Structure formats: structure tokens, C-alpha cells
């Protein structure tokens with residue numbers, strides 16, 4: 001557990017970056033620091049590994065005052081990931097990952113073997129091992145940055161905007177994999193971002209800071225959305241709070257409607273005969289949804305078969321144990337208005353429309 005006790009940082013020029021911050025980052029959880037530019041997020045984070053020393057108050061790591069621990073020793077138990085990954089450009093990927101363990105005395109061969117495993121763990125093919133950072137995309141470099149920080153297996157990880165330098169699609173993938181990895185590893189993580197959506201997605205708890213390094217609110221994402229403490233937090237958390245809060249509540253038993261379906265290998269005629277309101281849901285052999293077929297689009301040119309090119313694949317698919325938001329989104333993004341729901345194996349389970357989802361929400365009182 002990391003505990004800030006009235007921790008402050010005043011820079012030599014008099015700038016108060018962090019002002020009497022009280023905050024607890026519990027073990028095994030992700031605590032996100034979020035707030036507008038210049039509110040002291042990075043300063044707070046770097047005070048934990050003593051890259052910046054506090055000028056007031058103290059910070060405890062597992063009840064030990066970090067001000068009394070040698071910075072080098074302290075950092076052995078603390079991984080650090082930054083924007084743009086900060087990899088050594090003249091070392092191969094494998095050597096980048098293995099560098100800290102080797103520095104700490106691990107045998108080179110063992111450190112490299114461990115690094116290979118880590119590469120896979122962060123979702124990278126081992127073929128990247130002998131490349132140099134410049135030969136990787138931004139997203140791949142970020143994964144290496146995470147692998148490197150994990151290499152010495154530190155109980156604590158500090159992450160400073162680690163995913164903000166990549167495009168939104170890659171960013172989402174990195175976030176999802178990061179959550180999966182944390183599910184396996186259970187590190188104590190302090191994560192800095194200026195992006196409230198990222199904070200809400202990743203944080204077990206979220207600390208919203210105001211400029212001047214003061215804590216505005218510390219809460220779970222669901223609490224922050226449903227009960228912002230004041231106008232500053234409400235404005236920072238932004239619009240659509242009610243809708244976004246639905247992302248934290250699992251529906252439970254979903255009243256699904258049956259829906260006619262056909263296999264992708266069916267003929268277009270079979271599909272057209274089974275269609276409902278001009279649409280038919282097409283499944284693969286494992287009964288996974290492939291997309292909606294509009295009967296008006298006709299068969300593949302010069303053939304009797306379904307034309308896979310015309311399938312509408314854009315709608316989101318919700319899990320049977322999905323959240324209200326996921327299920328509502330599936331309904332709203334479906335070209336038929338019938339949201340597609342799948343079971344835990346990804347096989348089609350049934351459909352639900354937006355009116356039905358809204359009724360469920362109202363009967364649960366979530367939207368109030």
C-alpha cells in the first residue's frame with residue numbers, strides 16, 4: 001500500500017505542484033491520478049520512487065517512510081513506465097527487457113529467457129526480440145515498455161501516461177491487455193492520465209486532482225460518475241455521466257428474444273426465406289455472429305450464395321453477462337435495432353432491442 005500523508009512539493013522557483021496530498025493507493029489495485037494539465041500528477045507519481053523528493057509531509061510504502069529508503073533500493077521494487085516507452089534505442093528488444101534484471105545480478109541467459117516469456121505475456125510475438133525499438137510501431141514499443149517494467153517483477157508499478165502516444169484503436173487494445181495482465185499479476189499500480197475515460201476504464205479507484213496539486217475527489221469510477229463531489233469534478237468527468245455509469249452495472253438475467261439465423265454457407269434463398277423484416281443474422285460454423293444480411297442486397301454476383309461483402313458487421317455484440325451500457329450499445333448500433341447478444345463462448349444467444357434495455361434500466365433505477 002502506498003500512503004501519501006500531507007505530501008507536498010514546492011519547486012525551487014516557488015511553484016506549488018502538490019499541496020498537502022492525502023491519498024492511499026491500496027495493494028493489488030490500480031489507482032489512477034487524473035486531472036487537468038499541470039495539476040501535479042507527474043510530480044506526485046515521481047515522488048513515490050523519489051525521482052522527485054517531497055518538500056513536505058511524507059509517503060509510506062507498506063508502512064515504511066520512503067524518505068528513509070535509498071532511492072536505488074526503493075526503485076528495485078518499483079517498475080516505471082512512461083509515454084513513448086523510453087526504450088534504449090541501441091539495444092534490441094530482448095536486451096531492453098532484460099536490462100534491469102541483469103543489472104540486479106540475474107544471469108544473462110536466464111534474464112533473456114524470462115524476457116522472451118514476458119514478450120508473449122504483453123502480447124508480442126517473439127520474432128520482435130531481436131529487433132531494435134525503431135523497428136517497432138508505437139503501440140508495440142509501449143508493450144515492450146510494460147514488459148521491461150515488469151521484468152524485475154516489482155510489486156509496485158508507476159505508469160505515466162503510458163498509452164497516450166498511440167492512436168485510439170491501439171490505445172484501447174493496450175488498455176484491454178493491461179487490464180488482463182493486471183488480472184493475472186495483481187500489482188499495486190499508480191497510473192497517471194489526463195484522460196478521464198481512460199481513468200474510468202482502468203481505475204479501481206480514481207483520484208481527481210485540481211491545479212495546485214490538491215485532491216478534489218477520490219472514488220471508484222462508478223461513484224465518480226454518479227456522485228461527483230462538486231462542479232469542478234462534475235465538469236471534469238464530463239457529459240453523458242448517466243450513460244457512462246451504465247458501463248459499471250451488469251444486467252444479470254437478460255430477457256432475450258429468439259432470432260432467425262442462417263449459416264454463412266447457406267444459399268441466399270434460404271437466408272431470404274428465413275429473414276425477419278428484411279434482415280437475417282448470419283452465423284459461422286461455431287454459431288458466432290458474422291453480421292446482418294439485408295435481403296435487398298441480393299446474392300453474391302453470379303451465384304446463389306450469400307455475399308459476405310454485403311454483411312453489415314458494424315454493430316457491437318454484447319455478452320450475456322454484459323453491462324447495461326454494452327447491451328444498450330449493441331441495440332443502438334445494430335442496423336436492425338435488434339442488439340446481438342452472445343454467450344460466453346461467443347455463440348449467438350438472442351437479441352434485445354433498445355426499448356427493452358431502457359425498460360430494464362428503469363426497473364433497476366439506474367438511470368435516475
Ligand SMILES: Nc1ncnc2c1ncn2[C@@H]1O[C@H](COP(=O)(O)OP(=O)(O)OP(=O)(O)O)[C@@H](O)[C@H]1O
Nearest residue numbers: 011013015017036037038039040041042043044194
Ligand atoms: N522542475 C520544475 N520546476 C518548476 N516547476 C515545475 C517543475 N516541474 C513541474 N513544474 C510545475 O509543477 C506543476 C505540476 O506539474 P506536473 O508535471 O506534475 O503536472 P501534470 O499534472 O503531470 O501535468 P501534465 O498533464 O501537463 O503532464 C506545473 O505547474 C508545472 O509547471
